[in-house]
Amino acid sequence: MEKEFEIHQKVKVIAIPPYVKTAEPMPILRPSSVIKLGEVGVVIDRRPGGYWGILFSKGAFLIDSQYLEGADATDTQDEHTTKHR
DSSP: OOOOOOOOOOEOOOOSEEEESSSHHHHHHEGGSSEEEEEEEEEEEGGGGEEEEEEEEEEEEEEEEGGEEEOOHHHHHHHHHHHHH
C-alpha cells in the first residue's frame, strides 16, 4: 500500500534509493548521494507512480513513497540543528 502525505508536510528519508530524479519539467537522474538518510524535506507535489516531489536543502527531487515517512517535531528539530553546524 502506498503511503499518503499532505502537500507542505515534512517527511524524512528512511532508506536511500539507488538514484533520484530532479523534480523539474525534464527530470535528470542524480546519484543518491544528493540526499542523506534521515534528511527532512517538504512535500511540494504528488506525481504518478507513487512518487512525491520533495524539497530538500540541495534541491527538489522525486522520491518513491517507500523511501519516506512523515517527520515529527523531533525530526524537524534535528534538521535545524544540523543546518547551523
